[in-house]
Amino acid sequence: MDETRFKRIKDLPSTHILGTGTAMCAGCGGLEAVHEVYDILGEKTVFVNAAGCMTLLSIYPFTPFRGSWLYTAMASAPAGAQGIRDALDILLEKKRIPRDEDMDVVVLTGDGSAYGMGLSATSGAMERNLDFIYLCYDNEGYGNTGQQYSSATPHAARTSTSKGPKGFPGYKKDLFSIWVAHNPLYVATVLGAEPLDLARKIEKAKELKGPRLIIALSPCPTGWDFDPSESVEIGKLAVKTGIWPLKEYIDGKVVHTKVPDRRLPVEEYLKKQGRFAHLFSPKRNDKLIGEIQESVDKYWKGI
Amino acid sequence: MYRIRFHGRGGQGMKTASRILGTAFFLEGFEVQDAPRYGAERRGAPIFAYVRADREAINERGIIGRPDLVIVADESLVPIAAAGVMTGITGDTVILINSTVPPDLWQNRLNITGPILTLPMTTEVEDRLEARFIGALCAGAAVRLVDVISLKSLKAAIGRELEPLGPEIVKKNMEKALIAYNSMDGHAGCVKEGGGMKAEEYERPTWIDLPFDEAALSAPVIHGAATSELMKTGLWRTMRPLIDYDQCNRCWWLCSTFCPDGAIRINDEGYPEIDYEHCKGCMICLANCPPHAISAIPEEQAKGRSEGGKKS
Ligand SMILES: Cc1ncc(C[n+]2csc(CCOP(=O)(O)OP(=O)(O)O)c2C)c(N)n1
Ligand code: SF4
Ligand SMILES: [Mg+2]
Numbered sequence: 248m249d250e251t252r253f254k255r256i257k258d259l260p261s262t263h264i265l266g267t268g269t270a271m272c273a274g275c276g277g278l279e280a281v282h283e284v285y286d287i288l289g290e291k292t293v294f295v296n297a298a299g300c301m302t303l304l305s306i307y308p309f310t311p312f313r314g315s316w317l318y319t320a321m322a323s324a325p326a327g328a329q330g331i332r333d334a335l336d337i338l339l340e341k342k343r344i345p346r347d348e349d350m351d352v353v354v355l356t357g358d359g360s361a362y363g364m365g366l367s368a369t370s371g372a373m374e375r376n377l378d379f380i381y382l383c384y385d386n387e388g389y390g391n392t393g394q395q396y397s398s399a400t401p402h403a404a405r406t407s408t409s410k411g412p413k414g415f416p417g418y419k420k421d422l423f424s425i426w427v428a429h430n431p432l433y434v435a436t437v438l439g440a441e442p443l444d445l446a447r448k449i450e451k452a453k454e455l456k457g458p459r460l461i462i463a464l465s466p467c468p469t470g471w472d473f474d475p476s477e478s479v480e481i482g483k484l485a486v487k488t489g490i491w492p493l494k495e496y497i498d499g500k501v502v503h504t505k506v507p508d509r510r511l512p513v514e515e516y517l518k519k520q521g522r523f524a525h526l527f528s529p530k531r532n533d534k535l536i537g538e539i540q541e542s543v544d545k546y547w548k549g550i
Numbered sequence: 551m552y553r554i555r556f557h558g559r560g561g562q563g564m565k566t567a568s569r570i571l572g573t574a575f576f577l578e579g580f581e582v583q584d585a586p587r588y589g590a591e592r593r594g595a596p597i598f599a600y601v602r603a604d605r606e607a608i609n610e611r612g613i614i615g616r617p618d619l620v621i622v623a624d625e626s627l628v629p630i631a632a633a634g635v636m637t638g639i640t641g642d643t644v645i646l647i648n649s650t651v652p653p654d655l656w657q658n659r660l661n662i663t664g665p666i667l668t669l670p671m672t673t674e675v676e677d678r679l680e681a682r683f684i685g686a687l688c689a690g691a692a693v694r695l696v697d698v699i700s701l702k703s704l705k706a707a708i709g710r711e712l713e714p715l716g717p718e719i720v721k722k723n724m725e726k727a728l729i730a731y732n733s734m735d736g737h738a739g740c741v742k743e744g745g746g747m748k749a750e751e752y753e754r755p756t757w758i759d760l761p762f763d764e765a766a767l768s769a770p771v772i773h774g775a776a777t778s779e780l781m782k783t784g785l786w787r788t789m790r791p792l793i794d795y796d797q798c799n800r801c802w803w804l805c806s807t808f809c810p811d812g813a814i815r816i817n818d819e820g821y822p823e824i825d826y827e828h829c830k831g832c833m834i835c836l837a838n839c840p841p842h843a844i845s846a847i848p849e850e851q852a853k854g855r856s857e858g859g860k861k862s
Contacts, residue, residue: 256803263812266776267828268783271810272593274832279810313775410714442807469593476833479808529717
């Protein structure tokens with residue numbers, strides 16, 4: 248499908264269906280992505296949510312959704328999605344609901360689930376070719392419990408469990424490639440601060456039938472330590488520095504959807520965030536900044 | 551036993567304040583409990599943290615019902631019932647409010663006779679980069695008001711709690727804590743330990759009896775759409791974004807698309823309108839408006855103004 252409804256930014260929806268009044272932090276980049284995605288998917292969506300910040304979207308008796316929502320344990324949202332898909336299919340087959348009441352089943356989890364605890368359930372769902380969308384909002388840590396590190400935390404970031412002068416000693420897992428290795432129908436990376444790219448990808452995913460998996464980098468003022476007003480700028484810098492490549496996997500190929508002409512140095516992105524402050528003060532850590540730059544350069548050389 | 555509550559908004563450092571004060575008490579040889587009150591709500595929402603300190607083992611648990619000292623980092627929380635600032639306040643409770651309004655006016659407003667003190671940290675609240683020091687200010691003031699903790703322990707506590715943030719930030723916090731400490735000189739020791747609570751004094755909450763219903767009735771199922779709109783998250787805001795409609799060039803997609811909360815709608819003429827009942831004041835709209843048509847003013851000054859959010 249090449250024809251997109253979203254040619255220019257003016258084609259983006261001007262009304263929003265996600266309800267206001269949720270408990271997410273002011274300036275939450277994850278909520279920004281979720282509301283943009285929901286506008287494209289529409290009301291006939293069942294969200295299957297694993298424990299994380301977004302669990303607090305629906306707190307009985309309040310919900311921002313207009314369709315359905317189900318809460319599962321942290322590791323098992325894709326299994327929950329299987330149950331709902333099966334139930335909908337049975338209802339359709341028995342003609343207990345009409346075709347136009349069918350719903351998109353969307354798993355909504357953080358990176359803690361997607362990159363870690365929930366990975367095995369996701370692998371199984373792809374293996375069974377489950378017809379579902381997976382939306383991971385990636386705030387690079389266990390945000391809801393106070394930003395402990397997760398498998399998505401970038402090298403050198405300070406989290407509440409990596410407070411030393413070198414920050415997190417590990418490296419961010421390449422979930423995109425792990426998902427792609429399963430050869431599902433569609434995989435993409437998106438960002439709330441790039442709404443046109445996001446809209447095109449969600450539009451494409453919505454039209455397909457099978458496993459479709461999306462990772463949204465989600466700048467998190469609370470966990471990454473920056474002023475809420477900078478959420479969008481920091482997201483854009485993640486793209487401009489090449490740290491967050493916008494890409495998709497479709498028909499067996501990985502395509503980059505937005506290649507920065509001239510990549511900005513990674514420190515433009517790093518220095519805006521308190522979680523990397525130790526790389527710049529009291530003394531600049533050229534070695535660590537250089538390592539991060541190198542890994543980004545290496546990625547882009549390889550494509 | 552000392553029972554102290556800090557009230558502020560998520561992101562204003564109330565957890566830090568309680569950590570610093572708790573550690574300072576501990577270094578002074580006290581038994582201590584300190585805890586933030588976690589709820590569903592986050593950055594910008596009313597939150598509180600509390601500290602209990604005693605020379606003997608503390609058997610009390612849970613949220614502090616009858617505080618000896620209440621410190622309010624954000625005065626806009628005082629009238630919000632849900633913030634619980636006034637919960638359990640007696641004639642002996644000392645209240646310290648971050649405010650430029652004089653104490654006697656507060657006494658009038660709140661209709662209480664107990665001691666009220668103010669400490670004007672307001673500029674800090676408006677400048678969000680400075681907001682990170684409010685925790686230290688509150689802890690510094692509390693230490694002076696109880697006056698049983700040495701400056702040495704206060705400094706050591708700040709060093710311990712904030713060390714991972716680097717020496718610069720520790721230093722800045724020390725300075726702020728000292729300013730607040732010194733500003734309370736005239737009231738040193740005015741906070742007295744409340745007595746131990748006896749089991750007989752325990753007040754039962756007013757229970758509502760819910761009959762046991764079948765699952766179809768009693769399971770937490772929500773049938774309405776977007777009921778979250780009943781939650782007025784506009785109360786989280788300390789700064790208010792204002793749109794200058796003469797400068798707005800109706801590009802509409804940016805502020806409205808980027809607003810994480812979907813609190814900016816586009817009217818029929820293509821102008822954005824801000825829903826102040828739900829805008830949390832993140833200022834993403836202000837930061838991303840191409841013609842710079844959006845500005846911000848402190849919520850205090852904005853009260854009663856209707857323009858700036860709706861095209862007239
Ligand atoms: C099996 C299990 N372990 C731990 C938790 C506690 N817990 C609740 S939310 C959360 C963090 C989830 O992190 P992530 O998936 O990245 O979502 P975020 O909080 O960042 O939105 C944790 C550890 C849980 N609910 N279930
Ligand atoms: S902690 Fe981060 S991801 Fe979670 S609600 Fe707050 S800003 Fe959003
Ligand atoms: Mg996370």
